[in-house]
Amino acid sequence: MPGAPGQRLPSEERLRRRADYLRCYRTGRRRHGSLAILYFVPNQLEGPRLGITASRKVGKAVVRHRLKRRIKEIYRRWQHRSQLPALDLVVHLKPEAGGSDFPALRTELLRLLSGLRERRGPAA
RNA sequence: GGAGAGCUCCAGGCGGUCGCUUCGCGCGGCCCUCGGGCCGGCGCGGAGAGGAAAGUCCGAGCUCCCACGGGCAGCAGGCUCGCUAACGGCGAGGCGCGGCGACGCGACGGAAAGUGCAACAGAGAAUAGACCGCCGGGCUCCUUCGGGGGUCCGGUAAGGGUGAAACGGUGCGGUAAGAGCGCACCGCUCGGCCGGCGACGGACGAGGCUUGGUAAACCCCCUGCGGAGCAAGACCAAAUAGGGGAGCGGAACGCGGGCCGCCCGUCCCGCCCUUGCGUCCGGUUCGCCGGGCGCGGGGCCGCUUCCGGGUAGGUUGCUCGAGGCCGGCGGCAACGCCGGUCCCAGAGGAAUGACCGCUAGCCGGCGCUUUGGCGCCGGGGACACAGAACUCGGCUUACGGAGCUCUCCGGCG
RNA sequence: UGGGGCGUCGCCAAGUGGUAAGGCACCAGACUUUGGAUCUGGCACUCGGAGGUUCGAAUCCUCCCGCCCCAA
Numbered sequence: 001m002p003g004a005p006g007q008r009l010p011s012e013e014r015l016r017r018r019a020d021y022l023r024c025y026r027t028g029r030r031r032h033g034s035l036a037i038l039y040f041v042p043n044q045l046e047g048p049r050l051g052i053t054a055s056r057k058v059g060k061a062v063v064r065h066r067l068k069r070r071i072k073e074i075y076r077r078w079q080h081r082s083q084l085p086a087l088d089l090v091v092h093l094k095p096e097a098g099g100s101d102f103p104a105l106r107t108e109l110l111r112l113l114s115g116l117r118e119r120r121g122p123a124a
Numbered sequence: 125g126g127a128g129a130g131c132u133c134c135a136g137g138c139g140g141u142c143g144c145u146u147c148g149c150g151c152g153g154c155c156c157u158c159g160g161g162c163c164g165g166c167g168c169g170g171a172g173a174g175g176a177a178a179g180u181c182c183g184a185g186c187u188c189c190c191a192c193g194g195g196c197a198g199c200a201g202g203c204u205c206g207c208u209a210a211c212g213g214c215g216a217g218g219c220g221c222g223g224c225g226a227c228g229c230g231a232c233g234g235a236a237a238g239u240g241c242a243a244c245a246g247a248g249a250a251u252a253g254a255c256c257g258c259c260g261g262g263c264u265c266c267u268u269c270g271g272g273g274g275u276c277c278g279g280u281a282a283g284g285g286u287g288a289a290a291c292g293g294u295g296c297g298g299u300a301a302g303a304g305c306g307c308a309c310c311g312c313u314c315g316g317c318c319g320g321c322g323a324c325g326g327a328c329g330a331g332g333c334u335u336g337g338u339a340a341a342c343c344c345c346c347u348g349c350g351g352a353g354c355a356a357g358a359c360c361a362a363a364u365a366g367g368g369g370a371g372c373g374g375a376a377c378g379c380g381g382g383c384c385g386c387c388c389g390u391c392c393c394g395c396c397c398u399u400g401c402g403u404c405c406g407g408u409u410c411g412c413c414g415g416g417c418g419c420g421g422g423g424c425c426g427c428u429u430c431c432g433g434g435u436a437g438g439u440u441g442c443u444c445g446a447g448g449c450c451g452g453c454g455g456c457a458a459c460g461c462c463g464g465u466c467c468c469a470g471a472g473g474a475a476u477g478a479c480c481g482c483u484a485g486c487c488g489g490c491g492c493u494u495u496g497g498c499g500c501c502g503g504g505g506a507c508a509c510a511g512a513a514c515u516c517g518g519c520u521u522a523c524g525g526a527g528c529u530c531u532c533c534g535g536c537g
Numbered sequence: 538u539g540g541g542g543c544g545u546c547g548c549c550a551a552g553u554g555g556u557a558a559g560g561c562a563c564c565a566g567a568c569u570u571u572g573g574a575u576c577u578g579g580c581a582c583u584c585g586g587a588g589g590u591u592c593g594a595a596u597c598c599u600c601c602c603g604c605c606c607c608a609a
Contacts (some may be wrong), residue, residue: 007142008143008144009143009144010144011144011145011475014473016472016473016474019436025484040282042222052473060510060511061510062177062509062510062511065511066477066511068473068474069475070477070478072143072477073142073143073477073478073479074478076142076144102478124529
């Protein structure tokens with residue numbers, strides 16, 4: 001894996017305001033998986049932004065934060081990330097995700113993300 | 125070998141790839157009073173969760189608000205002496221309880237200040253109490269003349285029985301039977317004496333014993349406590365709405381106080397203007413007009429410009445501290461003092477992650493060995509509890525492993 | 538960060554120091570040709586857990602566990 005520039009993920013490409021999250025929940029579309037729900041809505045910026053949420057029903061603080069870091073890692077390493085349109089994404093973890101391991105989380109998340117890449121064409 | 129008890133320590137290590145946060149250096153751009161400052165990007169290098177970061181149960185620092193002083197109420201603490209910035213913490217000690225023991229645990233002030241509570245059982249449950257007994261006496265019946273039965277009156281707290289608890293315990297004397305009625309010992313209370321800073325302990329004397337339990341029932345006594353919390357607080361500061369000042373235009377068209385975070389509105393009060401109704405007085409061309417009182421309604425709008433508060437947002441508070449480590453001294457110890465040395469996370473929808481290789485612990489098998497253990501092969505390979513959120517000191521709870529010391533029991537020599 | 542509440546049978550719950558009401562559900566019996574309805578009877582070994590106070594604790598106290606809510 002050569003040092004592809006697309007593997008970086010600075011904080012500007014993260015969702016950082018409550019209002020952004022609420023906009024995603026209220027006006028965005030969503031896709032359901034067994035471990036997580038993916039919300040997404042177009043934004044007015046250069047590229048996509050990612051947000052992750054996990055309620056206390058998912059687990060204790062250690063569990064929730066580990067899941068968030070793993071989601072972030074999977075998204076960062078995703079080879080098709082540069083093909084995404086300018087979207088705000090929110091990955092909402094379900095309580096079932098509490099006991100899942102890294103490979104299960106990756107297949108789940110990649111399945112949810114793959115559809116978004118395809119719908120770039122007709123939108124333009 | 126097996127059961128325990130106490131104390132201390134660790135929370136994997138080494139290397140690599142891709143990322144995140146932060147700090148330093150270099151390169152680049154801009155400003156420049158040539159000291160430097162600012163901006164984002166790239167490169168290199170450094171640092172980057174815990175013993176509990178947890179629960180948020182105590183105590184502090186820090187910040188803002190309030191405050192002249194005192195009291196009541198409320199809440200918290202409660203053996204003693206120390207330690208500490210402080211504490212409900214810690215150390216040492218006393219007393220009590222548990223354990224064969226090493227040791228552990230204790231909300232451990234007051235029940236003669238007052239009020240309350242105690243189901244069921246039981247004669248009686250707090251001014252004690254005669255159910256069965258026991259003893260004495262009267263009356264009466266029976267008699268083998270020793271006595272026995274019934275009944276009434278009185279004595280008795282020794283015995284039985286009830287209960288969680290029955291008004292000091294054991295023994296001897298004493299007595300009609302009994303009773304601290306008397307005595308000895310134990311306990312209790314009181315008194316001074318000795319030891320101890322003290323909690324308390326010890327021996328002595330006196331009292332014959334009075335004051336059952338419950339204060340995690342109300343309560344009393346002593347001590348402490350102003351309120352909020354870093355989303356505290358400070359600074360900068362959009363849009364929209366709103367506030368204040370000035371000017372212009374329109375219109376019949378508000379001012380003060382209650383009001384103490386600021387401003388506005390509502391509400392209430394006073395005054396002023398206007399208007400409707402009722403009523404009274406005066407005038408009258410009989411249509412009304414003026415005044416008083418009572419009840420009710422209303423009392424600004426638009427534009428321009430300036431100013432202040434303030435929301436979103438940003439910056440700060442934000443990590444050098446009752447700080448860590450090493451050594452010496454004082455102290456039984458908690459801890460203190462002195463000297464040296466080090467800088468050790470600062471995020472903000474919230475940084476520590478993902479993956480790979482090697483490696484002890486671990487698991488399985490085989491061989492050697494008196495035990496202890498050692499060697500070889502294979503598997504597996506950091507994995508228990510758990511994630512900083514202003515910072516400390518504790519407590520509590522969760523949890524993996526290692527070491528040292530000690531106790532009891534069993535076996536072998 | 539600060540504050541409040543709840544936990545009692547499978548479900549809903551009363552009881553706030555004296556030995557765990559009641560309803561639904563369930564089980565057994567009666568009635569009925571059978572079922573339903575009705576009637577009778579049964580149904581809590583730790584009252585979220587562990588300690589403590591008391592003679593006695595669901596109730597009082599302490600520490601934990603889980604759930605819910607409020608304010609900023």
